[in-house]
Amino acid sequence: MSLPSHAHVVIIGGGIVGCSVAYHLARRGCPDVVLLERKQLTCGTTWHAAGLVGQLRATQNLTRLAQYTTELYEGLERETGQATGFRQVGSIAVAANEARFEELKRGASMARCFGLEVQALSPGEARERWPLLAIDDVVGAVYLPKDGRTNPVDTTQALARGARNAGVRIFENLKVTDIRTEGGRASGVLTAAGEVRADVVVNCAGMWAREVGGWAGVSVPLHAAEHFYIVTEPIAGLGSDLPILRDADACSYFKENTGKLLIGWFEPQAKPWGERGIPENFAFDQLPADVAHIEPLLAGAMHRVPVLESTGVQVFFNGPESFTPDDRYLLGEAPEVRGLFVAAGFNSIGIQSAGGAGKVLADWIIDGHPPFDLWDVDIRRCAPFQRNRRYLRDRTVETLGLLYAMHWPFRQAESARGVRKSALHDRLAAAGACFGEVAGFERANWFAPEGTEPRYEYSYGRQNWFGHSAQEHRAVRAGVGLFDQSSFAKFVLKGRDASGVLGRICANDIDVAVGKVVYTQWLNERGGIEADLTVTREAEDAYFIVSACATQTRDFTWLTRSIPGEAHAVALDVSSAYAVLGLMGPKSRELLGTLTDADLSTAAFPFGASRIIDLGYARVRASRITYVGELGYELYVPTEFAASVFDVVVGAGAPFGLRLAGYHAMNSLRMEKAYRHWGHDISDEDTPLEAGLAFAIAWKKRGGFVGLEALERQRESGLRRRLVAVALENPDRLLYHNEPIWRDGTIVGRISSAGAGVAPALL
Numbered sequence: 001m002s003l004p005s006h007a008h009v010v011i012i013g014g015g016i017v018g019c020s021v022a023y024h025l026a027r028r029g030c031p032d033v034v035l036l037e038r039k040q041l042t043c044g045t046t047w048h049a050a051g052l053v054g055q056l057r058a059t060q061n062l063t064r065l066a067q068y069t070t071e072l073y074e075g076l077e078r079e080t081g082q083a084t085g086f087r088q089v090g091s092i093a094v095a096a097n098e099a100r101f102e103e104l105k106r107g108a109s110m111a112r113c114f115g116l117e118v119q120a121l122s123p124g125e126a127r128e129r130w131p132l133l134a135i136d137d138v139v140g141a142v143y144l145p146k147d148g149r150t151n152p153v154d155t156t157q158a159l160a161r162g163a164r165n166a167g168v169r170i171f172e173n174l175k176v177t178d179i180r181t182e183g184g185r186a187s188g189v190l191t192a193a194g195e196v197r198a199d200v201v202v203n204c205a206g207m208w209a210r211e212v213g214g215w216a217g218v219s220v221p222l223h224a225a226e227h228f229y230i231v232t233e234p235i236a237g238l239g240s241d242l243p244i245l246r247d248a249d250a251c252s253y254f255k256e257n258t259g260k261l262l263i264g265w266f267e268p269q270a271k272p273w274g275e276r277g278i279p280e281n282f283a284f285d286q287l288p289a290d291v292a293h294i295e296p297l298l299a300g301a302m303h304r305v306p307v308l309e310s311t312g313v314q315v316f317f318n319g320p321e322s323f324t325p326d327d328r329y330l331l332g333e334a335p336e337v338r339g340l341f342v343a344a345g346f347n348s349i350g351i352q353s354a355g356g357a358g359k360v361l362a363d364w365i366i367d368g369h370p371p372f373d374l375w376d377v378d379i380r381r382c383a384p385f386q387r388n389r390r391y392l393r394d395r396t397v398e399t400l401g402l403l404y405a406m407h408w409p410f411r412q413a414e415s416a417r418g419v420r421k422s423a424l425h426d427r428l429a430a431a432g433a434c435f436g437e438v439a440g441f442e443r444a445n446w447f448a449p450e451g452t453e454p455r456y457e458y459s460y461g462r463q464n465w466f467g468h469s470a471q472e473h474r475a476v477r478a479g480v481g482l483f484d485q486s487s488f489a490k491f492v493l494k495g496r497d498a499s500g501v502l503g504r505i506c507a508n509d510i511d512v513a514v515g516k517v518v519y520t521q522w523l524n525e526r527g528g529i530e531a532d533l534t535v536t537r538e539a540e541d542a543y544f545i546v547s548a549c550a551t552q553t554r555d556f557t558w559l560t561r562s563i564p565g566e567a568h569a570v571a572l573d574v575s576s577a578y579a580v581l582g583l584m585g586p587k588s589r590e591l592l593g594t595l596t597d598a599d600l601s602t603a604a605f606p607f608g609a610s611r612i613i614d615l616g617y618a619r620v621r622a623s624r625i626t627y628v629g630e631l632g633y634e635l636y637v638p639t640e641f642a643a644s645v646f647d648v649v650v651g652a653g654a655p656f657g658l659r660l661a662g663y664h665a666m667n668s669l670r671m672e673k674a675y676r677h678w679g680h681d682i683s684d685e686d687t688p689l690e691a692g693l694a695f696a697i698a699w700k701k702r703g704g705f706v707g708l709e710a711l712e713r714q715r716e717s718g719l720r721r722r723l724v725a726v727a728l729e730n731p732d733r734l735l736y737h738n739e740p741i742w743r744d745g746t747i748v749g750r751i752s753s754a755g756a757g758v759a760p761a762l763l
C-alpha cells in the first residue's frame, strides 16, 4: 500500500482514540480516510491502560458518550471478528466517610437522571459482591452493574480492523513531521515519505498532541504525568466476574486480572513527566518504577483488601498519560485553524471515552457541527496561555489526583494559580477577597469580613462563605454592591459592514441607535444558542460586544468566522483593554450621581442605554444593564484607569453602605431573577424558545438571522421541553446541578443550576 498524495481526512496517531475516529468516520461512509502512526498502533499510552470502562460522567452528554462506548465495545468482537476482552462485570465504589457517601449518593441520583442502572449498597452488601473487602470503616457503597472492563490493545485492534474493513488506510511506522495550513485552513501533513494533502487533519497524537498542534499554531494544553499500578501474584478465589472496586478515599482502584489483582492509584501529588518533550523513540515503553512514591498508597490498598498484606507483587507498572488543566479531554475543531480537529488529553479515561469521543468527532467532521452540547470537552474552552509548559506541568501535579478527590461543590484548583489578574486584584485581596479561577482568571468569589480568613471550607452543606455571600447579596438587593467583572470577554467589530455582519448572527435586532445596548443570542442553523451576550452600538460602524470569560475563545472564533471574506468588518479582541466594574443595586444611581455630572435620570439614561461619562478623573463607558436584576451600571474602564476609578467609587460608597460583592452573590442574584447562564442553563442544543428567551428574538428583522428558519419551524411544531425556574419549599436542601426532578414518581427533568437565594423577609 503506497502513501496517497491526497486524502479527505488524515488522522495523526494510532492509539485507541485515533482508531476510534477512523472507525466512526468509515462507519458514517466518509470516503478516503488515512491514519498515520509513527510506530505501531497502541504503542503510546493505550497499550498499558488498565482497561476500566465506567459509564457515569459529570454531565448527561458525557455519560451518553460513555454509555455508547460500552455498547460499542460489547458488539465489536461480533462485528469485526477481533476479540476485545470486553466484559460487563459492574463496579462498586465504597465510601469510608459520610461526606464521600454523600458524594456517591449524589452521583447515584445523577446516574438515575441519566438513565443508568445504579444501586446503593450497605457495607455488608458490598462485601457480598466483593468478598475480599474490609468493611470495618466503610459507610456505604454504590454499585453500577453495567460498568465493565476491556483489553485496550485488542479493542484498539478491533476498531482498526473495523476501520480497515470499511476502507480506511492505516500506515504504521510513518511519522507526521508537520501540519500544512493555507489561508487559515488545514491543508495536509508532511511525513518522511512525502506530503499528503487533506481537507481535514485530526490530531489524535496523545501526549504528543501539544507539540503536534503547535506546528500549526494550535493550542492543545496537556501534559504527561506518571501513572502507576501494580499487578499481584495470583490470589486464590478471585472470580473473573469480580466487579471493579474503587476506594477513592484511598485513591485506589482494583481490577481482577487473570486471577491476580491489578491495583492502580490517583494520588494527590502526581509526577509530571516529559517536561522537555516526549522522547523520539518512545514506543511500548515503561517509566522507572518509583516504589517510594506508591508505598504510602499501598498501605491504603492493604487496609481495604487485607489479603494484599500476604500477597507478592509481580509487576510494578509506571506509564505516562496526558492530563489537561481541568481534567476534561480536548475535542473538536481548533479555534485557530479550520479543518484541524483535536481528540487528545484523556486524563486516564481514554479507553472508556474513546468510543463516544470517536463517534461524536466523526459526526462533527462530517456534519460541520457537534451532534449535541459538548462544551465540557470542547477545545474552544481553552485559553491560549494554557499551552504554557510551566503552567501545564505545575497544574498536572494536582489534576491526576482530582479524579478520586472529593468533588466538592465550588472546589477551586490549588496549583498554578494567579495567572491572570484584574487590575484591581490587589485591592480586592486587601479587602478580603477569596478568589476562584476561570480560564486562569482570578475572580473574587466572596469577601471575608475582617478577622475571617478568605479560604473555602468545603462540604456538601452550607459552606463557610454562605453567610458572607448572603450579606453581599442583600446589599445588592437593598442597597448597592460593587463587582469586579473585568474577566468579561470584550470584542469590537468595526467597519462599514459591521451592522450587516452582526445583524446576521444576532437573533435580536442590533441595528439600533448609537448608545444602545442589546441583549442577544447567537444561534446556529439549528436554532441552538451558541452565545449569550450583549452588543452595544458605539458608532454607526462600530459595536462593542461583551461576553463571558469562559467563552472568550469560542465566541471570538464564532464572530470572526461569521465575517464573510468580502465584508468590510474587522473584529478585535479587546478583553485586556478594559476593566469592568458592576455597580449594582437600588442605590447605585445615587452613588454614581455623586461622582459624575452626567444626567443619570431614567429619562436621560434609561435601561439599555450606554454612554461615555466622566467618572473621577477618567472617562468611562457606563451601560445601564444588569446580570443581577437590580438597577445598576456596568462601567467599562480603560485598564490603566481602573484603580483610580475603583478608589473613587469605593471612597464615595460609605454613605450608601456600598459593599464589595463576588461571583457567588452574582450567581445567587441572577438565579433569583431566572437569568440564564450559558454553559449551565443554555447551550448550543437549546433554542431561545426552549430557554424562555423568545423576548430577545427579532422575528421580523430585515435580512433575518442565522437560525431563524429553525426557530420558525419550532414555533410551528411546538415545544417538547422548557427551561423553568423553581423555588424549593425547604431551603435546607442544597442543590447544585444535574439533580433529577421527580414528579409523581417519574424523573421529568434535571436541574441546570441551583443556589441559595435570600428570602425577601430576610432582606
Ligand SMILES: Cc1cc2nc3c(=O)[nH]c(=O)nc-3n(C[C@H](O)[C@H](O)[C@H](O)COP(=O)(O)OP(=O)(O)OC[C@H]3O[C@@H](n4cnc5c(N)ncnc54)[C@H](O)[C@@H]3O)c2cc1C
Binding pocket: 012, 013, 014, 015, 016, 017, 018, 036, 037, 038, 039, 040, 041, 042, 043, 044, 045, 046, 047, 048, 049, 050, 051, 052, 053, 174, 175, 176, 177, 204, 205, 206, 207, 208, 212, 227, 228, 229, 264, 318, 319, 320, 321, 343, 344, 345, 346, 347, 348, 349, 350, 351, 352, 353
Ligand atoms: C497506567 C494507566 C492506566 C490507565 N487505565 C485506564 C483505564 O482503566 N481506563 C481508561 O479509560 N483509560 C485508562 N488509561 C488512559 C488511557 O490509556 C489513555 O487515555 C488512552 O490510551 C489515550 O489514547 P490516545 O489514543 O489518545 O493516546 P495514545 O495511545 O498515546 O496514542 C497516540 C498515538 O499517536 C502517535 N503519534 C504521536 N505523534 C505522532 C506523529 N507525529 N505522527 C504519527 N503518529 C504519532 C503515538 O505513537 C501514539 O501511538 C490509563 C493510562 C495509564 C497510563
